[in-house]
Amino acid sequence: MARLPAPLPYQTQVAIFSRLRDANPAPVTELQHQNPYQLLVAVALSAQSTDAGVNRATEDLFDRIHTPQQMLELGQDGLTEAIKTIGLFRQKAQNVIRMSQILVDDYGGQVPSSRAALMSLPGVGRKTANVILNCVFGQPAQAVDTHIFRVCNRTRIAPGRDVDEVERGIEDNIPAEFQQNAHHWLILHGRYICQARRPRCPICPINDLCPYEEKTA
Known part of the structure; x- marks a missing residue:
């Protein structure tokens, strides 16, 4: 079994999530609900x-x-x-x-x-x-979907072979101050920027911090 790449260093994680937080300080789910x-x-x-x-x-x-x-x-x-x-x-x-x-x-x-x-x-x-x-309950739980799985592996924020490994990687590698909103920032980034077929690298706010080799021009 191929070895997973190492996650990004702590200071790079801080830089990435600081930028995502600056762009969207209070992210919320896009699913509409009243309670x-x-x-x-x-x-x-x-x-x-x-x-x-x-x-x-x-x-x-x-x-x-x-x-x-x-x-x-x-x-x-x-x-x-x-x-x-x-x-x-x-x-x-x-x-x-x-x-x-x-x-x-x-x-x-x-x-x-x-x-x-x-x-x-x-x-x-x-x-x-x-x-x-x-x-609902304000716990720093990480809901890993296909967007988050893709982003965490492409960027090496939290590499993993399956969603469980990525979830553990987020918990282990993303600095504590960003844990509560991490899954919101990651899913929105995957949905609108780091898309599956053609990531929008030219407008990506973390382009210079991302080690993904197949960046789009």
């Missing part, structure tokens, strides 16, 4: 779908549905119809209804604050749980 429950639903729906696509599907839904109980009253058929424009909508609707029932029965309709409890919910994996822990 923790809606964010949990939105993140669960976002698997293999874009945030923009989820937002279009939930715009009207979230005007009507604010709680797990209201979701149960809407029912699986009503939810399926509301989210039919996103991928895997039937399975996702089933998961959200089951999840909502558990939240009502076991958590008083509230979103739990532990990773184990979140990951026990239907349709909630580690990435979804980490988004909730970070965005």
Whole structure:
């Protein structure tokens, strides 16, 4: 098995995240929501779908549905119809209804604050749980998606063979002062600058600090 490249030195990490922070001091998720429950639903729906696509599907839904109980009253058929424009909508609707029932029965309709409890919910994996822990409960949890995986390997911020290694690399290598917002900065950087097919290197704010060899002109 090929050895992973070493992560960037500490001072380079500080320089990179200082620039990302200067450009966006208070980053937030692009998934539209009005409360923790809606964010949990939105993140669960976002698997293999874009945030923009989820937002279009939930715009009207979230005007009507604010709680797990209201979701149960809407029912699986009503939810399926509301989210039919996103991928895997039937399975996702089933998961959200089951999840909502558990939240009502076991958590008083509230979103739990532990990773184990979140990951026990239907349709909630580690990435979804980490988004909730970070965005709702202020924990420096790192939700690694395809954008973050790509950026961390290209830049050597946190090289890893899989998302778990990258998550550990972020926790181990990114300075503590940037941990809370690291995954927001990284996902936005991957979404809008360090794109998969053709990274926008000429406008990248960390171009001179990035060791990626195949920079675009």
